[in-house]
Amino acid sequence: MDITKLDLNLLVVFHHLLLHRRVSTIAPLLGMSQPAVSSALGRLRVHLGDELFLRTQGGMTPTPYALQLAEPVALALESLQQALNVRAAFDPLSSTRSFTLAMTDVGEMYFLPVLVDALSKAAPGVTVQVVSVTQASLKDDMATGRIDLAMGLLPQLQAGFFQQALFRQKYICLMRQSHPLAADKKLTLDSFTQAEHVRIVAAGTGHGRVDVALENQKLRRQIRLTVPHYVALGDVLSHSDLIATVPERFADRTLTPFGLVKRDLPIPLAESAIHQFWHSRLHRDPGHQWLRQLTWGLFGDGQVPDEEKPI
The missing domain is CATH 1.10.10.10 (Winged helix-like DNA-binding domain superfamily/Winged helix DNA-binding domain)
Structure with a gap:
């Protein structure tokens, strides 16, 4: 036409x-x-x-x-x-822009308390809506602008997206303070495999690599409970003798509120890299650039390069 x-x-x-x-x-x-x-x-x-x-x-x-x-x-x-709007600038103090962020439930627990507090000081008029990264339309919603930024371990975001690594984290074992294994500062392979476990599926993220890694080492856990996400894990562990293999930064958020302790795994397991992702259509948007810089400043640990890369 x-x-x-x-x-x-x-x-x-x-x-x-x-x-x-x-x-x-x-x-x-x-x-x-x-x-x-x-x-x-x-x-x-x-x-x-x-x-x-x-x-x-x-x-x-x-x-x-x-x-x-x-x-x-x-x-x-x-x-x-x-x-x-080539001359337009983003003023966080006066902006009333709304950003939509996609993350997992474990991401909500780790990112949101810090991010909301920072926004209330740096950009009091800016609002945030959070959606799940597990929704099937994630890529399309980011391409059309319905979602501004995704955060987490998201291997499904490929061509057309930019990424910036925020931090790396290891996986650890989480249990309640009165758990029989908590008395030992170091878990043995026998105690780990003989304990009863909670398995977290976390569909739509890369955290399923835990199960793959354990299976590759031919280790069979005694799975007592399987859950689709992390949100109830603290309560479950605090009221049972179950243990769970989880990302360390999630564990750190749950130790004090739920009376839990963490222990290193008795087996080598590759660390996960947590990124922020955005579509190329927003790469040069001044407000989006400000949000990405804020997120990097809050959560970038300096152990990964401060650089933005197209995927």
């Missing part, structure tokens, strides 16, 4: 429908009436020869063609916006 015959405002409507999926939501955001939004969508359907969105109980569901257009349209609009 001839792009000179296309009203670019229709692409703005298209982009916001992809983000919010409801005409009633985007109409006030764009300063339009709902009929005007519907009319714009109708004209774009004619131009592109596709329905683009179908009405469902969950809102406006994009067609395969609309999903194919999502990233290039978002990138084009973002590039145009950056060009028009």
Whole structure:
């Protein structure tokens, strides 16, 4: 089609429908009436020869063609916006911007207390929404701008994303202070394998490498309980004689509140590298650059290079 015959405002409507999926939501955001939004969508359907969105109980569901257009349209609009705002700067003290971060439940426990406190001082008007990294749409949501930054051990984020390593951490064994094994400062291989374990699946992250590593060494744990995430682990361990193999920084957050202790594993296990990830469309956005620098300053441990790399 001839792009000179296309009203670019229709692409703005298209982009916001992809983000919010409801005409009633985007109409006030764009300063339009709902009929005007519907009319714009109708004209774009004619131009592109596709329905683009179908009405469902969950809102406006994009067609395969609309999903194919999502990233290039978002990138084009973002590039145009950056060009028009080339002199614009981000002032954290006066900004009311909202950022959406994706992380695991263990990430929430480690990152959020520190990050929220820092934002309340450095950017009192900035708000944060947190979503799970385990959702299937993570990559698409980051590509279209629905998610600004993802944090964690996320091997599924590949082409089109930037990454910056924040820190490395080892895995340790966690148990309650009155656990029979807590009396020993060093776990033996026999005591580790004979104890009853909690296994954390943590789907959508790289922490499943623990199970793989243990299986590769032909070690069979006695799994008493399997859970999908870390959120209840502190309570479970504090009220039982179960033990768990977990990332050390998560363990450090749980020791005092739940009366737990940590011990080194009796076997070698590779450390995990925790990164922050973002899509290339936000790489030069001043507000996003500020957020990334803040995150690096809060959580970068200096043991990994302070550099941003495209994947």
